Amino acid sequence: GAVVSQHPSWVICKSGTSVKIECRSLDFQATTMFWYRQFPKQSLMLMATSNEGSKATYEQGVEKDKFLINHASLTLSTLTVTSAHPEDSSFYICSARDRTGGGLIGQPQHFGDGTRLSIL
């Protein structure tokens, strides 16, 4: 089945540093990738939608200068948390939508294992 690899799985860093998280679709091409933030025991909060070769679309309330998204190829999207602070500590999870397969109606999303970010 479709596999999405997310790296790193866990990162701890000091306040003020920038952290890059990678999301790769390993066995399919993903024209669209999504970045979510998930708080403990809560649902996924969509942060942004990234399409290959174009600028990401950010959800209301998400700072685009804070969370930089690059989707340079059909298999890779990156999220960079710039100048991270303790309030940015969270579980970040990406998903990718397969470009192949039926029709105009969207394909299911395949999720990475997530990245637990802890800012000290």
Added chain:
Amino acid sequence: GQQVMQIPQYQHVQEGEDFTTYCNSSTTLSNIQWYKQRPGGHPVFLIQLVKSGEVKKQKRLTFQFGEAKKNSSLHITATQTTDVGTYFCAGRLTGGFKTIFGAGTRLFVKA
């Protein structure tokens, strides 16, 4: 704004009992997807419903999409301990690329 409401938030059942979670959207959906997330894991796609009134079954799981394409349900017959996890619905808004996740229903199964 557009919302997908999911209830209940939590459900505790005895093994062998049935379980149902419901999703309701404020707007018509083009499709709805269901995911399962085990504790500590990532969401895993279960199924996608597209047609009005559609019913699909996967072993002990039955998925329904309402006639108005605004609500959906997931029913598990005779729950097992392996069913433990959080079940999310995700509705795709008509005419756009946006998918909104419900808050999830966390299922606890007591052996």
